[in-house]
Amino acid sequence: MRQSPLFKSIFPTFVTIFFLSIFILFGIMEFRHTNNVINRYESGIVQMAVNKTNNFHEHLKTVTISIAGMLDHQPDMQRFFYDNIYFVPDLVNIYMLKDGKILSSASNLTPDQFVISLAKQFEPQKISDIYYAGIHLDSSSKNEAITTLYPLKNKNATLAVSFRLDRLQNELIQGFINQNYRVAVFDAANRPVLWPFEKVKAASFDLQQDTFYYDNKKYRIVMSEAGDGFWKLYFFFEANNFELYRAITVLLLVFALYVCLYELLVEFWGVNTAKTYFENIDFAIFNQINEGVIIANNSGRILFANEAAHHIFADRKNTLRNIKLKELFGNTDELPKENEGSTTLTLKFRDKLLKAIHSPIIKNNKILGSLTVIRTSNQDSAFYYQILDKLIDALPQGIVFVNKNHEIALANLIAKCYLNNLVPGTSIEVVDRNLAAFIYNQIDSRTTHRLSLSDSLNCEVTPVYDDDGIYAGTLIMLLNNSQPFGS
Known part of the structure; x- marks a missing residue:
């Protein structure tokens, strides 16, 4: 079945567009899949850090409530403290607060000023459940600590328990600070619990920013909360420019698709408009x-x-x-x-x-x-042929040209005097069989040979070839015996 020019013209472009569209589709799907894998990986990291923080938060709550319950059976706070310090290694001190003062303390250390300020701010009737008072530097142990408050209903007082934060800090440092990502932790009052960048102070960090630069590296920030919103975790993932590469790749592919579509439309429009213009003309x-x-x-x-x-x-x-x-x-x-x-x-x-x-x-x-x-150049060629014919007729020798079909193509007047039947289109065998046989034998000789046709007539036979070396005919020069060879 013969294909139309329109089909031949637009089919390659159409095939290119089809495969390019498939490639773009699979590319977008692959990019989405890779992006989902990266997002799930980052979400897993965030969730693990949040879980550790939640566990620590629940640990503070559980220990505080347990201490409040056991104090009802153990009125000696110092003995209770030393009995349980080995079971709760991050325990710093236990205080009983009442009427804006510290009634008693589990250790003999000087009461922390932060706890003293808490005693002045909170009264038992103002606290109905456990309260996380925030991060502070414990003046006695010189460690960062967090203090929880819990009401003691039977004693009309408030229990204050201080915990060290080094366990939480060490776990987060070991598990979530490396070359690819880091984590920073702040409390509800935006006081830093953990800050992973040594050369930059946490106070200069804007909690609302989405990106962060450190040591010529760009980090993408993801924020999450733990412990009923008390802990704020900021994850710094090193930027991989994946979104930028994906956007550039998709744009380049779409641009290539648009170019092919434009080429297809140009081909289709060009073929149809030109053919429509000539549709009423018989080509x-x-x-x-x-x-x-x-x-x-x-x-x-x-x-x-x-x-x-x-x-x-x-x-x-x-x-x-x-x-x-x-x-x-x-x-x-x-x-x-x-x-x-x-x-x-x-x-x-x-x-x-x-x-x-x-x-x-x-x-x-x-x-x-x-x-x-x-x-x-037909007109010029015809003019030149006329001149050539006149020159050939003026020659004293008889000239005959036999084409590749062994038919007479040209004969001048002298040749017609020597031989009969030299009419264009006549087979050379009709003119002279011996001459015809000699021509057949000399087709591949590529040299001039002499043949005697009669006692008074000789001829020179020269095969003629075209530019590609293919036999085109034979030139015959008729000579009488009085003319020397080659004259």
């Missing part, structure tokens, strides 16, 4: 013209070429349908652009120069395609 009429006629669309693709054009470019292309003009003309920079008229081109083709007139096809101020007419 076969151009085959009656001796000049080569080529019609192309806006993209320079040939829609029609007559027989003369095919004959002119036969050595270059077997067919001129659905190929680009530049494949025939080479440099097309001289072709007229939009809003320009026709131009004359000189085409160098093998051993001759051809002249071509190239003109745009315009309808309603729109260029639909182009028309190229290649002038052949």
Whole structure:
């Protein structure tokens, strides 16, 4: 089944668009999958840190409530403290607060000023459940500590328990600070519990920012909460520019797709508009013209070429349908652009120069395609043939040319005097069988040979070949015995 020029023109572009679309689709899906994997990985890290913080938060609550319950059975606070310090190693001190004062303390150390301020601020009736008072530096142990408050209803007092934070800090440092990500922890009052950057102070950190720069590295910030909102965790993930690379890749692929779509539309529009313009014209009429006629669309693709054009470019292309003009003309920079008229081109083709007139096809101020007419040199050739015929007739020797089909193609007047039946188109065997047999035998000799046709007539037989070395015919020079060989 013969395919239409339109199909041949747009099919490769359509296939390219199809596979490019599939590639873009799979690329987007792969990017989404990779992004989901990265997000799940980061979410897992966040969740593990939150779980550790929640466990520590619940540990503070459990220990505080347990101490409050056991104090009802153990009134000696100091003995209770030393009995349980080994079971709760992060325990710093236990206080009983009442009427804005510290009634008693579990250790003999000087009461912490932060706890003294808590005694003045909180009264038992103001606290109904456990209260986390915040982060502070314990003046006695010189460790960062957190103090919890819990009401003692039976004693109309408030229990204050101070815990060290080093266990939580060490666990977070070991598990969540490395080259790829880091974690910072703040309490409800935005006091730093853990800060992973040594060269930058935590006070300079803006809790609302989304990115952070440290040592020429960019970090992306993810915030989460733990312990009923008391702990604020900020995760610093090193930026991998994955989103940027994904966006650039998708944009490049989409741009390539748009280019292919544009090319497809140009091909489709160019072919259809040019064909529509000529749809009422019988293209076969151009085959009656001796000049080569080529019609192309806006993209320079040939829609029609007559027989003369095919004959002119036969050595270059077997067919001129659905190929680009530049494949025939080479440099097309001289072709007229939009809003320009026709131009004359000189085409160098093998051993001759051809002249071509190239003109745009315009309808309603729109260029639909182009028309190229290649002038052949038939008139000049006919003139030269006439001169050559006269020269051959004026020669004193008889000249006969037998073509490759062994038929008489040319014979001058002298030759016709020597031999009969020298009519163009007559087989050489009809003229002289011995001469015909001699010609057959000398086709591949590539040299001139002498043959005696009669006592008074000799001839020189010379095979003739074209530029490709293919046999084209035989030249016969008739000589009488009085003429020397080669004269």
